[in-house]
Amino acid sequence: MSDILRLRAYLPYRLSILSNTVSRKIADLYDREFGINIWQWRVMAIVGEQPEISATELAQRTAMDKVAVSRAVAGLVELGYLDRTPSKQDARRSALTLTKIGHSIYNQIVPLARQAEEDLLEDLSDKDAADLERLMEKLAKSAEPERDLW
Numbered sequence: 001m002s003d004i005l006r007l008r009a010y011l012p013y014r015l016s017i018l019s020n021t022v023s024r025k026i027a028d029l030y031d032r033e034f035g036i037n038i039w040q041w042r043v044m045a046i047v048g049e050q051p052e053i054s055a056t057e058l059a060q061r062t063a064m065d066k067v068a069v070s071r072a073v074a075g076l077v078e079l080g081y082l083d084r085t086p087s088k089q090d091a092r093r094s095a096l097t098l099t100k101i102g103h104s105i106y107n108q109i110v111p112l113a114r115q116a117e118e119d120l121l122e123d124l125s126d127k128d129a130a131d132l133e134r135l136m137e138k139l140a141k142s143a144e145p146e147r148d149l150w
Helices: 011-034 038-049 055-062 065-081 100-121 128-142
Strands: 082-086 094-098
Touching: 011 038, 038 065, 038 082, 038 094, 038 100, 055 094, 065 082, 065 100, 082 100, 094 100, 100 128
Parallel strands: none
Antiparallel strands: 082 094
């Protein structure tokens, strides 16, 4: 075994580059159109799917750093896209919900995100797409067996 790590052949590096490239492609669009960054969109996407989630739960679910979540939440609150209210279950936590304008922005971005995903997958056969999904799930379980990333 060689003691030189060839990054171009190293799976974690390749996955990181792919993830960054794909994310940046759509991030440019919603930054330009809506003035939000990738972290803010991820927060909006999760809150749109699961209203009244806490920032802690959001960080766990997205595997985002707590500081990145905090900054994204603060930015979205400042833009008027997100409300932060005391949680009904635990007063020490805040529940995050999209505001009316936040819902409007979310509803405009979702079709763009879906189209970007469709464009990305258009060169894959149905079998390839199913294999990719299965393999991503296996890799996620291997990386963090105790956590359900999907």
